[in-house]
Ligand code: ADP
């Protein structure tokens with residue numbers, strides 16, 4: 001369990017990047033921090049694994065202030081996937097993935113065996129094991145980064161715009177893989193993005209941030225889509241929305257929530273509010289018909 005308690009971070013100049021931020025994160029769920037560039041998302045994420053220390057307040061993991069933990073041991077228990085994958089260029093894929101087990105003193109053979117298992121888990125062909133990062137596509141590099149983050153078998157996974165630099169088709173693939181992996185692994189995942197569609201797709205809970213990491217709204221995608229807290233949130237949701245073909249669909253099988261409206265790409269765009277119960281599911285046009293209304 002991760003908890004931010006009144007956390008502020010000021011860099012040398014200007015307004016604080018994060019100001020008096022408090023949040024308790026749901027264990028074994030995906031929490032998405034979403035906000036525009038500069039809103040303090042990366043700073044928040046890095047305070048969890050002590051890549052950044054707060055100026056005031058503190059971060060707790062399982063009730064313990066992380067300030068009391070050595071950064072090195074703390075980070076071995078927390079997987080981190082940066083936007084640029086952050087792979088070591090002079091190490092082969094297999095050794096990049098095995099980094100943490102090797103640091104922990106595992107024998108090389110065992111570490112590499114674990115690394116090849118993880119390549120399979122994240123959908124990388126074994127043929128790529130002996131390549132160097134520069135010989136991979138962007139999507140493959142991100143998969144390696146995810147495998148590397150999982151190699152220490154952490155309970156917590158921090159993902160900082162991990163799919164921001166890959167093309168939309170590969171990104172959609174990686175998003176689906178993330179959901180599939182999480183069904184199996186059930187980690188506590190903190191996922192940062194500026195993309196509200198990605199936030200709604202991946203998040204069990206979504207935290208919409210204003211500058212200074214001020215929480216504009218915190219809730220499930222369904223909550224936020226159905227009832228944006230204010231104009232800021234409504235605009236943030238709305239700004240990404242073009243003209244789309246909408247269908248009613250179960251957003252994710254495990255949710256069993258049949259009130260979510262998705263677009264052709266499978267991204268949630270709204271929630272059906274039907275007074276008094278079940279939806280006219282056969283109706284292919286969800287917008288304003290028979291007392292059913294799309295919100296969001
Ligand atoms: P986000 O990830 O949402 O884009 P960041 O946490 O990276 O936001 O940055 C929040 C604010 O803090 C920005 O104004 C940024 O310029 C500033 N900032 C981030 N890192 C540093 C740093 N190392 N030194 C000075 N200012 C920083």
Ligand code: MG
Nearest residue numbers: 041042043160
């Ligand atoms: Mg950032």
